Amino acid sequence: MAKVISFTNKKGGVGKTTTVVNMAAYCASFGKRVLLIDLDSQGNATTGLGFSKSSLKKSVYNVLIDDEKITSNILPTELPLLDILPANVDLSGAEVDLVYKRNRDKILKTALEEVKGRYDYIFIDCPPSLGLLTINAWVASDSLIIPLQSEYYALEGVSQLMNTISMVKQHLNPNLQIEGVVITMYGGRATVSRQIAAEIKKFFKDKLYEIIIPRNVRLSEAPSHGKPIVLYDPKCMGARAYKALTEEFLSRQ
Secondary structure (H helix, E strand, O other), X not given: OOEEEEEOOOOOOOOHHHHHHHHHHHHHHOOOOEEEEEXXXXXXXXXXXXXXXXXXXXXXXXXXXXXOOHHHOOEEOOOOOEEEEXXXXXXXXXXXXXXXXXXXXXXXXXXXXXXXXXXXXXXEEOOOOOOHHHHHHHHHOOEEEEEEEOXXXXXXXXXXXXXXXXXXXXXXXXXXXXXXXXXXXXXXXXXXXXXXXXXXXXXXXXXXXXXXXXXXXXXXXXXXXXXXXHHHOOOOHHHHHHHHHHHHHHHOO
């Protein structure tokens, strides 16, 4: 039975999609069966795995809003054990459309029951907001992975994020846990980065992964080629970091 993990942060530009795509790809390369769900209307995880979101007729939107079976909308990727439930342009209207749906916060959880037996992990790329799409993801999830950039502003939204997690645990999903926290885009002003990393460690303690993801040009290039870093440049510094992070993640399971 699959473990469902949402990758989430209310702040955009923190390496969330880069993290979920590359951890999913490395899990698959290590022999795990993985489904990646692109729940972000920007569709970056979809394009990052080689699909054109503008040409896709089937997507997660059809599952959430049109009540289609999830199996009818899943696509295989270039990696044999990695599948994706993609996003297309329709997803941008899903927040409004969900308002009128019955049991609107549990639609994704219900849909996933059909496929949880097929995968070891289901990773969800959440939008950088705390709306109904994110709530659907959290309600469907066993745990959360929170990517945090090593800069001052990354810490500002943490308390609000933690308060929202507590509310969801209290009212919708009492079993929801924080799987881990990963520091991303590390570098630049080294002293500041170290100070911020120390603050994050103080707050999250053993939930913080030891592996830190550096800023890396090859990591930022890979999505434009529609490939995870394991297929684009597996020897670069960013690839080595995500491989080590995935190994650390799997060792904790």
